[in-house]
Amino acid sequence: MPNVLLLGGTTEASALARLFAERGVAATLSYAGRTEKPRAQPIPMRIGGFGGVNGLARYLRDERVTHLVDATHPFAATMSANAVAAARAADVPLLALTRPAWLPAAGDRWTHVPDIAGAVAALGGRPRRILLALGRLHVAAFAAAPQHHYVLRFVDAAVAPPALPDHHLIVDRGPFTVEGDRALMVGHGIDLVVCKNAGGTGAAAKLAAARALGVPVVMIERPALPPRAEVTDPHAVLAWLDHAPSPAKRGV
Ligand SMILES: NC(=O)c1ccc[n+]([C@@H]2O[C@H](COP(=O)([O-])OP(=O)(O)OC[C@H]3O[C@@H](n4cnc5c(N)ncnc54)[C@H](OP(=O)(O)O)[C@@H]3O)[C@@H](O)[C@H]2O)c1
Numbered sequence: 001m002p003n004v005l006l007l008g009g010t011t012e013a014s015a016l017a018r019l020f021a022e023r024g025v026a027a028t029l030s031y032a033g034r035t036e037k038p039r040a041q042p043i044p045m046r047i048g049g050f051g052g053v054n055g056l057a058r059y060l061r062d063e064r065v066t067h068l069v070d071a072t073h074p075f076a077a078t079m080s081a082n083a084v085a086a087a088r089a090a091d092v093p094l095l096a097l098t099r100p101a102w103l104p105a106a107g108d109r110w111t112h113v114p115d116i117a118g119a120v121a122a123l124g125g126r127p128r129r130i131l132l133a134l135g136r137l138h139v140a141a142f143a144a145a146p147q148h149h150y151v152l153r154f155v156d157a158a159v160a161p162p163a164l165p166d167h168h169l170i171v172d173r174g175p176f177t178v179e180g181d182r183a184l185m186v187g188h189g190i191d192l193v194v195c196k197n198a199g200g201t202g203a204a205a206k207l208a209a210a211r212a213l214g215v216p217v218v219m220i221e222r223p224a225l226p227p228r229a230e231v232t233d234p235h236a237v238l239a240w241l242d243h244a245p246s247p248a249k250r251g252v
Contacts, residue, residue, distance in 0.1 A: 084227075085226075096228050097232070098230050102199050109214070152164075174202060
């Protein structure tokens with residue numbers, strides 16, 4: 001019988017957790033512990049880091065995990081790289097459940113940048129009104145461009161106020177709609193959106209709203225990850241569980 005460790009923190013991981021519960025697949029969902037109140041889940045949860053590659057490899061062995069599924073966010077590059085290395089060290093098969101990157105459509109005005117520093121550099125000197133759709137961990141870098149007005153949207157109220165001299169903070173975990181994001185951008189006079197190329201539908205409303213309003217977007221592209229098997233459909237994970245050689249099937 002599979003005993004799955006599911007690395008989560010995304011809509012996709014929650015969808016897969018529901019599927020595991022429906023199908024009676026034994027699985028534990030792991031959260032980093034970044035948000036105050038993670039969503040309630042229909043399978044057992046654990047919260048907090050493992051302690052790097054060695055800590056995760058130890059967890060896989062100690063908990064007799066047979067399959068590791070990485071459904072973390074495409075920008076959770078450290079966790080995903082650790083998962084590849086720990087799966088190899090513990091000899092546990094790994095599959096990533098991810099989502100295709102967003103591609104520009106007709107009418108989009110995107111500037112592609114490789115990382116947060118590239119996004120800060122792309123803002124230019126003229127003061128602008130910017131929707132910074134990034135999450136609180138990355139906001140501090142924008143203190144290097146204090147001439148802009150920033151509108152921030154966080155899942156939780158910030159523990160400490162964001163280190164930006166001119167900002168407006170909205171606390172909302174979505175789901176977001178195109179109409180809602182359009183109204184937000186008009187209401188705040190937004191003339192630039194900065195976001196990460198997360199992919200998926202959950203956070204795409206702001207892009208459609210920006211397109212409709214002719215607002216340009218600074219798009220931070222995804223970090224590079226080590227090679228690994230990937231699927232985009234939660235049902236493909238179930239098929240993989242049926243066929244991946246678990247330690248038990250190998251007689252370990
Ligand atoms: N980065 C984003 O834009 C973003 C957006 C939405 C949601 N998230 C979610 O937020 C979480 C943290 O993202 P991040 O970008 O800070 O990750 P990260 O930089 O890749 O990971 C940093 C450390 O956090 C711990 N960690 C990360 N994800 C974990 C998980 N699911 N379970 C247990 N420990 C985890 C690991 O600690 P140890 O080394 O101690 O094991 C990891 O080395 C992830 O679960 C991700 O799916 C991230």
